[in-house]
Amino acid sequence: MSCCHTDGTEGAFTVDASRITFGRGCLAELGDRASALGITRVALFSDPTIAGLEVFDTAARSLRDAGIDVVAYTDVRVEPTDESFKQAAAFASETAPDGYISVGGGSVIDTAKAANLYATHPADFLDYVNAPVGAGTPVPGPLRPHIACPTTSGTGSEVTGIAIFDLLSMAAKTGIASPALRPTEALVDPDCTDTLPPNVVACSGLDVLSHALESYTARPYLRRPPPPRPTQRPMSQGANPWSDLGCGEALRLLGRYLRRAVDDASDREAREQVMWAATLAGIAFGNAGVHLPHAMAYAVAGQVRDFRPASYPDAEPMVPHGMSVILNAPAAFRRTAHTDPGRHLFAAEQLGADVRGAGPDDAGVVLAEHLIAIMRRVGMPNGLEGVGYTGADSPALADGAWPQQRLLANAPIEIDREVLAGTFDESMRYW
Missing domain, CATH: 1.20.1090.10 (Dehydroquinate synthase-like - alpha domain)
Known part of the structure; x- marks a missing residue:
């Protein structure tokens, strides 16, 4: 039974957070962090712009130096849609990684969350989407390890269990929310923001x-x-x-x-x-x-x-x-x-x-x-x-x-x- 007051209202709150490493240059720790989580084959998510930058090379190099097999997915859409989430999930299902890395802004991190979810616990797309748009079905179990490496100073997606997307049929944004989606770790490296416009x-x-x-x-x-x-x-x-x-x-x-x-x-x-x-x-x-x-x-x-x-x-x-x-x-x-x-x-x-x-x-x-x-x-x-x-x-x-x-x-x-x-x-x- 939940903790509550005599008037029937909530009496407690819960604190959840990803493990966080913060500091300039910490992106280079990615390989060691992934290896410590037991990851041997990783899906590395990013978008076409970030994939052409040094931060992406730093992440990929760190993973490979740690002996981890890297399969890159760099087709993440900025401001994702249900279709782009489905495409990413299909990639994850086909490549069957045992871990996920996201290097990018909130769009990249959210796409990696969704791919991890649907590849690990396959379901009709709207099953996990927040009600009343979707069924709001609880995620049935844990996901694969996910290390989020934000390259923008904004969304906070690296420490939340939320993935947001445009549902094209409604012309509106909605999302999936579950503690299971929260990344396992976050590497927050301010160096990644130095070139932002x-x-x-x-x-x-x-x-x-x-x-x-x-x-x-x-x-x-x-x-x-x-x-x-x-x-x-x-x-x-x-x-x-x-x-x-x-x-x-x-x-x-x-x-x-x-x-x-x-x-x-x-x-x-x-x-x-x-x-x-x-x-x-x-x-x-x-x-x-x-x-x-x-x-x-x-x-x-x-x-x-x-x-x-x-x-x-x-x-x-x-x-x-x-x-x-x-x-x-x-x-x-x-x-x-x-x-x-x-x-x-x-x-x-x-x-x-x-x-x-x-x-x-x-x-x-x-x-x-x-x-x-x-x-x-x-x-x-x-x-x-x-x-x-x-x-x-x-x-x-x-x-x-x-x-x-x-x-x-x-x-x-x-x-x-x-x-x-x-x-x-x-x-x-x-x-």
């Missing part, structure tokens, strides 16, 4: 920022009903003392270093600190969960028409994940601030806002205005209009976000389609 650093860093903000302001874990069994406690537990620690420090670091990291690729201190913030926020949201801005972001990215961001692959229109999140964030936090003004003001202060004299009624405005200032400083579009939407799109965007019930239930306010549509309206233009 400014816009990529900005988008990934703003994803980190919203991970921390959403986890810190999520529905508290104590307001949840207890799970049927302790082992069924969800990863999105809501704000809890453990996640609060990571969120607060991540916000402080981003307030101090994000703009520097975007402005100057040679500022190695800033790039390193933003990557550490990404790791902290990843652990936090992997145990607390995100809410409204991320739920909205999946519709924004899924319904994109013609927008093509700078420094990203330009074959198809896309809204980068971090951009699609932050464009909703000011409007979303204006709506949630009344639930806990102190938390919203603390978050704003950690990010560098001047909160002197601000009272509870000011929390939403103070936080939203500071987020808008950060967006402008790092070159984000002016709200959803900046990526091609208008107010006439709000109902369709709300419909696209509505299936994200795992995230919406984690928000500190009750959300229906009307609230979603209104928040999309308020996200259209900020200045």
Whole structure:
């Protein structure tokens, strides 16, 4: 029986995290780390861009020097789809590795998670996908070892049990969430971010920022009903003392270093600190969960028409994940601030806002205005209009976000389609 209070609400929280090695040059440890896990034949996942960089060669060389057979899969799609997940899973099933390595951003890491899942425990694709889009079937057992090596300072996927993709038939993002998907280890090497273009650093860093903000302001874990069994406690537990620690420090670091990291690729201190913030926020949201801005972001990215961001692959229109999140964030936090003004003001202060004299009624405005200032400083579009939407799109965007019930239930306010549509309206233009 689960721990609960006399009123029937949750009484405990669970902390899970991957083993993490952090530091410049640690990618060279990959072969020894993989060998220690008993891996002899590895599927090395990456995307076409990363596969042409030194970081990929470093990873492959380290694995081969350790005597490990390497089979590379470098066709990962940036912003994966159900079709690209299926292709990766087919590769994994055919090559039958006994371990997985992902070298890349969140798209690469998530694709490796999915390939590992479907090759290890074959099922119809939608079986494991989050309800109500899929069946939400629990993963039946452990997966093969997976070492994640992030090359962007953003998604936190290296320490979470979540894999996100575009479901083409719905024109919306959804995902698979299970502790079994969490990578066995993460090698977080800030050297991998030294060559990232400014816009990529900005988008990934703003994803980190919203991970921390959403986890810190999520529905508290104590307001949840207890799970049927302790082992069924969800990863999105809501704000809890453990996640609060990571969120607060991540916000402080981003307030101090994000703009520097975007402005100057040679500022190695800033790039390193933003990557550490990404790791902290990843652990936090992997145990607390995100809410409204991320739920909205999946519709924004899924319904994109013609927008093509700078420094990203330009074959198809896309809204980068971090951009699609932050464009909703000011409007979303204006709506949630009344639930806990102190938390919203603390978050704003950690990010560098001047909160002197601000009272509870000011929390939403103070936080939203500071987020808008950060967006402008790092070159984000002016709200959803900046990526091609208008107010006439709000109902369709709300419909696209509505299936994200795992995230919406984690928000500190009750959300229906009307609230979603209104928040999309308020996200259209900020200045």
